[in-house]
Amino acid sequence: MNMEDCIYKTTCRVCEGSDLVEVLNLGSTPPANAYLSREDLDKPEKSFPLVLYFCKTCSLAQLRHVVNPEILFKGYHFLTSASTPSVLHFKEYAEKAIIPLITSPKDLVIDIGGNDGVLLNYIKDKARVLNVDPADNLASISEEKGVPFYPAFFTSQTADELLEKFGKAKVVTANNVFAHTDPIRDVFKGVAKLIGEDGTFIFEVHWAKHLVDESAFDQIYHEHLCFYSLHALKVLVEATGMQIFDVEIVQAQGQSLRVYAAKSRAPSSNVERILAEEKVAGLTDEATYHAFAQHVEENKKKVVALLKELKSKGKKIVGYGAPAKSNTLLNYYGVGKETLEYLTDTTTLKQGLYSPGTHIPIVSPEKLLTDTPDYILLLAWNFKDAILEKEQALRERGIKFIIPVGNVTIV
Numbered sequence: 001m002n003m004e005d006c007i008y009k010t011t012c013r014v015c016e017g018s019d020l021v022e023v024l025n026l027g028s029t030p031p032a033n034a035y036l037s038r039e040d041l042d043k044p045e046k047s048f049p050l051v052l053y054f055c056k057t058c059s060l061a062q063l064r065h066v067v068n069p070e071i072l073f074k075g076y077h078f079l080t081s082a083s084t085p086s087v088l089h090f091k092e093y094a095e096k097a098i099i100p101l102i103t104s105p106k107d108l109v110i111d112i113g114g115n116d117g118v119l120l121n122y123i124k125d126k127a128r129v130l131n132v133d134p135a136d137n138l139a140s141i142s143e144e145k146g147v148p149f150y151p152a153f154f155t156s157q158t159a160d161e162l163l164e165k166f167g168k169a170k171v172v173t174a175n176n177v178f179a180h181t182d183p184i185r186d187v188f189k190g191v192a193k194l195i196g197e198d199g200t201f202i203f204e205v206h207w208a209k210h211l212v213d214e215s216a217f218d219q220i221y222h223e224h225l226c227f228y229s230l231h232a233l234k235v236l237v238e239a240t241g242m243q244i245f246d247v248e249i250v251q252a253q254g255q256s257l258r259v260y261a262a263k264s265r266a267p268s269s270n271v272e273r274i275l276a277e278e279k280v281a282g283l284t285d286e287a288t289y290h291a292f293a294q295h296v297e298e299n300k301k302k303v304v305a306l307l308k309e310l311k312s313k314g315k316k317i318v319g320y321g322a323p324a325k326s327n328t329l330l331n332y333y334g335v336g337k338e339t340l341e342y343l344t345d346t347t348t349l350k351q352g353l354y355s356p357g358t359h360i361p362i363v364s365p366e367k368l369l370t371d372t373p374d375y376i377l378l379l380a381w382n383f384k385d386a387i388l389e390k391e392q393a394l395r396e397r398g399i400k401f402i403i404p405v406g407n408v409t410i411v
């Protein structure tokens with residue numbers, strides 16, 4: 001491991017304490033988005049430790065090994081607008097949470113990590129908008145939608161630049177990006193400056209409750225440095241002079257929290273309610289995370305034994321979906337091309353590439369129109385209800401699906 005490529009963090013990102021305990025070690029794996037071309041297959045791959053820790057002080061679950069973002073985010077393959085559920089989610093988000101806060105077309109709405117402009121696209125006719133995102137391959141896609149693009153990793157310094165160029169923001173949003181952010185206190189400090197006394201900060205993060213309840217360990221990959229509880233977010237927000245005044249649970253990326261923060265606004269009862277719910281779920285308790293890790297290890301044993309048995313009987317098995325998360329699962333379970341003939345994925349940019357670490361070819365789902373495997377390992381298991389319904393025709397042809405996370409089942 002080249003030390004310039006990966007640093008080891010000694011303190012908690014949120015509370016800056018050092019009382020961190022290891023809960024789950026997933027081994028050393030390549031970055032989950034480092035898909036390979038055919039020419040790459042013979043070259044050495046970079047891999048880094050993937051280990052989850054729990055902060056006993058503020059309850060943030062987090063990685064301590066931080067892979068250089070230049071390695072992780074170069075040539076980002078996932079476009080938010082390629083996913084229909086995401087597009088609908090952001091439309092509702094814009095209409096319900098953001099547009100009611102806009103009082104003038106001169107108001108500025110900034111989306112940190114706005115990807116291809118999917119959220120601001122619904123705001124651009126109501127206010128000035130700006131998409132601040134480091135993935136420069138997304139700039140032209142965002143701008144074609146009429147959403148101006150500012151290429152940067154957002155920091156408090158970026159906030160100073162934005163303040164000077166554009167003035168204060170009425171609303172700042174950031175969705176599914178704080179899992180990726182290492183200097184998170186600095187980012188929140190920057191947002192606090194940008195919104196001033198009157199602005200509102202709205203963000204969505206994966207909720208650690210989903211990780212624990214569903215044993216969704218495949219959300220853990222090097223890009224996802226943090227798994228937030230509302231307890232940890234409260235510490236983070238208050239450290240930068242803001243306050244959480246509302247929160248709701250939204251069904252995005254499994255289960256997420258949509259959090260509303262501002263300088264001074266009376267909190268709704270939702271805040272206390274969700275904090276209490278977290279206490280009941282044990283999210284502030286180290287023992288909950290150890291139980292989670294044990295469940296994950298047991299699932300691995302079950303799935304590995306099942307696949308081995310099926311292969312020994314000569315069964316043909318393929319994978320459904322090649323999202324980043326699938327690479328955590330495949331690498332941790334040790335399931336490679338000798339077990340899965342191919343992975344199907346609707347993202348055309350991924351088709352023709354190979355999964356990092358496990359080197360399984362990725363093909364179009366059309367392959368399954370003519371090919372009939374015995375089993376499909378459902379790697380996009382978090383969409384299992386929708387997928388099983390959509391793929392009724394495959395099931396009618398006798399193909400069985402294996403659910404590899406949560407309760408391991410064959411359907």
Ligand SMILES: [Zn+2]
Binds near residue numbers: 012015017055059
């Ligand atoms: Zn902490």
